[in-house]
Amino acid sequence: MTTPMALVCQVGNNSTAPCLRWVPVPRRTLGHDEVRVTVRMASVNPIDVKRAGGYGQRILSLMGAGGRTLVLGNDFAGVVADVGRDVADVLPGDRVWGLVPTGGQGSHRSEVCVPSRWVRPLPRAAEMTAVVALPYTFTTLWRALKAIRLHEHNAAGRHVLVNGAGGALGQLAIQLLSRWGAQVTAVCSQGSATRCLALGAAQVIDRHNTPLAELPSVFDATLNFGAWADEAGVVDRLHRSALGHATTVHPLLADIDAQGWLRGSLSCWRSWRGMYRRVHDLAPQARYAWVVFKPDEDALNTIEASLLTHPLQIDVAHRAPFHHADSAFAHVGQGHPTRAVLVSDL
Ligand SMILES: NC(=O)c1ccc[n+]([C@@H]2O[C@H](COP(=O)([O-])OP(=O)(O)OC[C@H]3O[C@@H](n4cnc5c(N)ncnc54)[C@H](OP(=O)(O)O)[C@@H]3O)[C@@H](O)[C@H]2O)c1
Numbered sequence: 001m002t003t004p005m006a007l008v009c010q011v012g013n014n015s016t017a018p019c020l021r022w023v024p025v026p027r028r029t030l031g032h033d034e035v036r037v038t039v040r041m042a043s044v045n046p047i048d049v050k051r052a053g054g055y056g057q058r059i060l061s062l063m064g065a066g067g068r069t070l071v072l073g074n075d076f077a078g079v080v081a082d083v084g085r086d087v088a089d090v091l092p093g094d095r096v097w098g099l100v101p102t103g104g105q106g107s108h109r110s111e112v113c114v115p116s117r118w119v120r121p122l123p124r125a126a127e128m129t130a131v132v133a134l135p136y137t138f139t140t141l142w143r144a145l146k147a148i149r150l151h152e153h154n155a156a157g158r159h160v161l162v163n164g165a166g167g168a169l170g171q172l173a174i175q176l177l178s179r180w181g182a183q184v185t186a187v188c189s190q191g192s193a194t195r196c197l198a199l200g201a202a203q204v205i206d207r208h209n210t211p212l213a214e215l216p217s218v219f220d221a222t223l224n225f226g227a228w229a230d231e232a233g234v235v236d237r238l239h240r241s242a243l244g245h246a247t248t249v250h251p252l253l254a255d256i257d258a259q260g261w262l263r264g265s266l267s268c269w270r271s272w273r274g275m276y277r278r279v280h281d282l283a284p285q286a287r288y289a290w291v292v293f294k295p296d297e298d299a300l301n302t303i304e305a306s307l308l309t310h311p312l313q314i315d316v317a318h319r320a321p322f323h324h325a326d327s328a329f330a331h332v333g334q335g336h337p338t339r340a341v342l343v344s345d346l
Contacts, residue, residue, distance in 0.1 A: 001027075001081075006071045006109035007325050007342070009052050017330075018052030022323040028105075028113045035119045036082040037096055042107040043133040043316075044325075044340045045168075047293070048072040049333040056253040058261065064104040071106030074099055074136040074293075077128035078112075078344075080119075087116045095122040099135040101295050108322065108342060118295055120304045126311070133314040133339040134303050137168045140248055140291060141176065142299035144169075147289035148244030150221050156181030158243075161219045163212070163234045164226030165201065166192030167337045168314045169248060173223055174199040175312050176302075185219070187212070187226065192337060199313075212237065217282070224249055235279050235288070244287030245279055252290060314339055321345045 003024045010019035030036050050056065057066045077097040080090050090096055098119040100107040105114075122131065145151065150158070160177050164170050165186030174184050178200025186193075186201035193204040205215065207226070212233030224234045224247040235245045251271055256264035272290060279288040306312045317338035318331040328340035 002110070004028075004109065004111050005322070006106070007073075007322055009070045009072050009108075011052060011054050011057070011068050011070055017326070018049070020052075020325045020329065022325070025109065027111075030082055030084050030113050031115070032084040032086045033115050033117075034084045034113045035080055035087055035090055035096070035116050036111055036113050037076060037078040037098070037119065038081045038111050038344075039076045039078040039107065039109060040344050041077045041128050041132045042073045042109075042322075042342045043075040043136070044072075044108075044328045044332045044342060045074065045133075045136050046332055047074075047136075048108075049329055052329065055257065058256045058264075059253050060102060063102050065102050065106075071108055073107035073109075073342075074102065075132055075134070076100065076107040076112055077122065077132040081111060083116070089116055090119060090121060095128070096120060097122050097128065097131045097135065099139065099295050099300065102293065108325070110322070110344060117297055118300065120300055123307050126307050129316050129319075129341060130311055130313075131303065131307060132341055133168070133316055134172075134312060135300065136293060137314060138172050138303055138312060139296050139299040140293045141169055141172050142296055142302065143294065144173075144223055144246035144248060144289065144291045145176075146296075146298075147246045147291060148221055148287045150177075150182075150243055152180050154243075158182045158220040159185065159218060161185045161187065161215070161222045161234065161237050162201075163187045163207075163222070163224045163230050164249070165196050165204075167225055168339060169225040170223075171195065171199055171337070172312055172314065173225070174201045178202075179310070185215075221245070223247070231275055232278060235275060236282065238279065238283045238286055240283055242283040242286045244283075244289065246287075246289040246291050248291045250290040252292070316341050319343050 166188030183202040186196040315338040318340035320328040
């Protein structure tokens with residue numbers, strides 16, 4: 001067996017040029033319910049670039065994901081090398097994809113050991129590139145929808161406003177919600193409009209020309225994947241019997257980083273309570289949620305089912321070998337709505 005390697009990130013204050021080194025690391029011991037996967041591809045998400053610049057250190061350290069040297073990444077695709085004695089769903093040699101929970105491991109390495117519930121088989125006809133960027137982002141979307149109780153069985157005919165629709169989360173939201181029969185209004189820049197319409201948006205609003213305040217308050221659900229500064233403008237678009245609003249761009253991690261546990265928590269509490277009250281004044285039954293990524297089996301099952309019929313898509317526009325990962329981090333750090341993928345050359 002070859003020596004395992006990992007992309008070790010020296011956490012700094014410059015998120016555009018992280019210090020990354022592809023170095024040998026000790027082999028992990030495989031747990032009874034775990035799968036050892038030889039990683040062929042792993043995606044770089046915006047969170048990886050932010051974490052390389054020091055973002056989220058305090059809260060993520062509670063999950064074992066803090067410190068000055070980190071192995072980043074959550075998504076992977078590869079080939080099963082070995083399985084623990086309690087694993088029956090996959091065998092050595094199977095092509096698989098999956099998620100590494102945020103913690104001490106990270107997926108930017110040549111092999112990962114993951115509980116089998118976070119691993120899924122790759123259909124024979126599917127390319128690894130088609131799925132490797134999906135798990136982290138789709139799971140975050142799934143948790144946003146779950147938090148406001150918007151799902152396959154109640155979405156048809158609902159009007160949903162997606163702010164930040166030009167990004168990967170927004171594009172997945174458009175695909176899933178339009179498949180469920182919802183009418184999606186996508187708020188994005190002009191450059192993303194054609195893509196949003198092609199993915200299934202019912203209409204597109206140019207975020208640089210139309211202020212959110214000019215949109216009618218007619219939405220059953222609103223999602224903010226754009227910026228916290230837009231939060232009030234987005235929630236104000238809910239109607240009185242709306243389901244709710246979820247945001248991924250809340251200040252939870254940044255405030256606690258900047259202000260410490262006590263003052264940061266207080267600042268977050270004030271921000272959350274202000275918005276919660278705003279939502280409840282507008283729509284008394286509506287839910288208000290700050291979404292944080294956490295693995296979810298239903299989310300992975302939904303991606304798996306889509307691969308057999310009509311795959312969900314995130315555009316991958318950049319590939320780099322693990323030992324030249326800087327260009328992949330630079331691509332994502334420039335704010336492209338597309339993803340970069342690290343590829344093994346072992
Ligand atoms: N809380 C969590 O656990 C969690 C998990 C995943 C992601 N996130 C966060 O959620 C956000 C979206 O994620 P993503 O993966 O979709 O990011 P992404 O792929 O980088 O896309 C972000 C898109 O948002 C749009 N945008 C940028 N600034 C905006 C603004 N001020 N107002 C409205 N739209 C704006 C841009 O598209 P256009 O220029 O085309 O409009 C940009 O391409 C990111 O901030 C990410 O860090 C949080």
